[in-house]
Amino acid sequence: MKKVACYCGTRNLYHLMIPAVKSLIYNTTVDEVYLLIEDDKFPHLMPDFVKTINISNQQFFPDDGPNMDSWFTYMALIRGALHRIFPDLDRILSLDVDTIFIQPCSEIWDFDLGDEYYFAAVREPKCCVQNLLYCNAGVSLYNLKLLRESGKGDEVIDVLNRRKYPNDIQDVYSFLCQGHILEIPSMYNVNNFAEPTVEKKIAHYAGYSDWTRKQEFVKYNIMSWEDVLVRR
Numbered sequence: 001m002k003k004v005a006c007y008c009g010t011r012n013l014y015h016l017m018i019p020a021v022k023s024l025i026y027n028t029t030v031d032e033v034y035l036l037i038e039d040d041k042f043p044h045l046m047p048d049f050v051k052t053i054n055i056s057n058q059q060f061f062p063d064d065g066p067n068m069d070s071w072f073t074y075m076a077l078i079r080g081a082l083h084r085i086f087p088d089l090d091r092i093l094s095l096d097v098d099t100i101f102i103q104p105c106s107e108i109w110d111f112d113l114g115d116e117y118y119f120a121a122v123r124e125p126k127c128c129v130q131n132l133l134y135c136n137a138g139v140s141l142y143n144l145k146l147l148r149e150s151g152k153g154d155e156v157i158d159v160l161n162r163r164k165y166p167n168d169i170q171d172v173y174s175f176l177c178q179g180h181i182l183e184i185p186s187m188y189n190v191n192n193f194a195e196p197t198v199e200k201k202i203a204h205y206a207g208y209s210d211w212t213r214k215q216e217f218v219k220y221n222i223m224s225w226e227d228v229l230v231r232r
Contacts (some may be wrong), residue, residue, distance in 0.1 A: 003109045005093040006034040006082070008055075008075040016097045016212070018044055019220035022228045026220070027101035027201075028108070029232075034092075036078060036085070047229065053085065060084065060157055066164035079137065080160055080169045083144045083153035090145040094119075096138040098205040099189075100216045105201040108188055113143040117152050117180035118173055122189040133181055137170040138204045139189040141182075152176065 005024055007017050017035060024030055025047070033050040035042055042052045060081040061068055067077055078085070079094055086092055093109060111120050119142045121135030147153030156172050165171040174181070186197040191204040205211030212221075220228075 001090065001109065002032065003028065003030045003106065004032045004034070004089055005030050005095060006036060007095055007097055008036040008078055009097050010073055010075050011038055013097050014043060019217055020095065020097055020099055021046070021050060022220040022223055023101040023216070024095070026228050026231065027104045028106040036075065045225065047225070061161060065161050067160050067168045077160065077168050080156045080172065082142055083147040086144060092142050092144055094140045094142060096204060096206070098211055099138055100203045100220060101201065102203055102216050103201045105188065108141065111141060111182060111184060113141065113182060115146065115180060116143060116182040117150065117177040118142050118147055120182045120184040122184055122186050122194045132174065132178055133183065134174045135170065135181060136189055136191065136193060136206070137173065138191065138206055139202055
């Protein structure tokens, strides 16, 4: 199965995508990477297998929708439409811009999603509501095929267009997909909210205001593309 990953970001986040993508390529055997952005062309040098999709004219969430004024921006909201944006893919790994791969972990695409609706997720114990499994969407493996076939993906879009949610896509997926969420080990989403883990494969700097100073980020920020691609 093809290994595909994607990032979403507004123009002010473009430069932060570079070290994130470098860490992904260096530590996995990813086949294709997609950047969902606001322009036709990404203004920085990227390998040929890193492709861009301009979603500034997206048709899934109207401008006056209840979640379009969220502080997350519509680029985070658009993850609720990945099953439509990528109609030919069975699954995709969605990553926040503030994530850095710190160890080899190509196996993340190999998790058996079975009848799990939408993604592999790591629990946030402090955010559980009514004993429900609440998930952080920063590292998410979406079962696009099942989302399309079951209609659950379109239900997510519909719900987001009817009611405002504080954490938009994260809230809706967590609440709509109870019983069909695969919880992956914390090592794949190491953050302030996850359960502590000794082994760390993907760092997620959610909650850190100075995360661009972290050692892992700096490493890939200064790494040359020649060194990044040496393993391919």
